[in-house]
Amino acid sequence: MTRPDYSKPGRGSRFKMGGLGVCGRVGRGHPGRIPERGSMAEERRNGPTEEQGRERESRLARAYEREHEVVEELRALDEMKNAFLSALSHELRTPITAILGLARTIENDHGRLSPDEVREFMRRIASKASKLDRLLNDLLDLDRLRHGMLAPARRLGNIADLVRHVTDELDTPDRERIRLDVEDVPIAIDHMQTERIIENLVINALTHTPPGSPVWISACEEGGGVLLTVEDAGPGIPADLRTAIFEPFRQAGIKPHAPGVGIGLSLVARFAESHGGRAWVEDREGGGARFRVFLPSGPAETP
Structure with a gap:
């Protein structure tokens, strides 16, 4: 009995690859072929319809608009962050500068200062320190509230x-x-x-x-x-x-x-x-x- 020659792949033939039989070609009606259906098959045969083209353009326009909105939101957040950091540095620097100046005045000139002047300088130092304390408490409380850690104790x-x-x-x-x-x-x-x-x-x-x-x-x-x-x-x-x-x-x-x-x-x-x-x-x-x-x-x- 003559064995068929599989060494020359042809239409519907099989050939050896790594010891496995692999189909050389799958015909249009072959059961292993996944059939296209619906609009995909129609678009492949005839190209996109006018309605499909408009729908695609509409999707692209919405995606671009949303991307533009996200970019604007990120830009606004960045501007807000920069403004906050600038304001925060100012709010920290001002009382710290005053505290240092008053403390050094007391340290260097305490012999020439009257008791009333010393008390006034100390009062101003305490006032500036209270301002710093209030600012830091605000920042801490805001963070705690964001994490649900400050339920009211009535x-x-x-x-x-x-x-x-x-x-x-x-x-x-x-x-x-x-x-x-x-x-x-x-x-x-x-x-x-x-x-x-x-x-x-x-x-x-x-x-x-x-x-x-x-x-x-x-x-x-x-x-x-x-x-x-x-x-x-x-x-x-x-x-x-x-x-x-x-x-x-x-x-x-x-x-x-x-x-x-x-x-x-x-x-x-x-x-x-x-x-x-x-x-x-x-x-x-x-x-x-x-x-x-x-x-x-x-x-x-x-x-």
């Missing part, structure tokens, strides 16, 4: 006492600009976070308003909680920035190198949210801004 207290305590402890000559109108409202809230809310709102108002202009603070009971309000007679906040101003490292309509790094109002909003409340800003009648924070009461923790 204790029963009087909101009027908290407001008066914060304003009395402010170490600034601008404290004389503050006008209080607070009601006695018993409420279960986190005292530390509420004091930080009040402090950051008041410092923001004192910092970004004309010297000598008043800052009004009020507190009243509302809807099962307390409504805190801080008003000023400054330039106000543009309507399109009243949400962005509560984002980290954002300052709305403020000139470059203005005091602050854009953390205080972000903490105000996040502390309010941790209580189940909210913070917002609106126009004040007669000009200026009105910042408001609603804090609902909750069950007080047992000591």
Whole structure:
């Protein structure tokens, strides 16, 4: 019996490759061929239809638009980061420079300084150190809030006492600009976070308003909680920035190198949210801004 010669591959023949039989060619009707179907087969035979071409162009246009949006977002974040680092370096350098200058004056000239002058220099050193401490606490608290590590520890207290305590402890000559109108409202809230809310709102108002202009603070009971309000007679906040101003490292309509790094109002909003409340800003009648924070009461923790 004559054996067929497989050494010359031809149509439908087989040839040896590494000891295995491999098909040399698969015909159109061969069962091993994967058939094309639907629009792929039609496009292969006739080319893309007009509708398919428009759809492809639309997909490409959307992809390009999305890529452009991402690039703009990254550019905005980079600008925000650079502005924050610049402001942070300024906010750190200024009090450190003052502390060093005052400390060296006391060290080198203590024999010529009167006791009253020494006390005044020490008071100014403590004030600058408190500013640094507040800035670092803001940065730490912002990071803790982002990681869910600062749940409110509610204790029963009087909101009027908290407001008066914060304003009395402010170490600034601008404290004389503050006008209080607070009601006695018993409420279960986190005292530390509420004091930080009040402090950051008041410092923001004192910092970004004309010297000598008043800052009004009020507190009243509302809807099962307390409504805190801080008003000023400054330039106000543009309507399109009243949400962005509560984002980290954002300052709305403020000139470059203005005091602050854009953390205080972000903490105000996040502390309010941790209580189940909210913070917002609106126009004040007669000009200026009105910042408001609603804090609902909750069950007080047992000591």
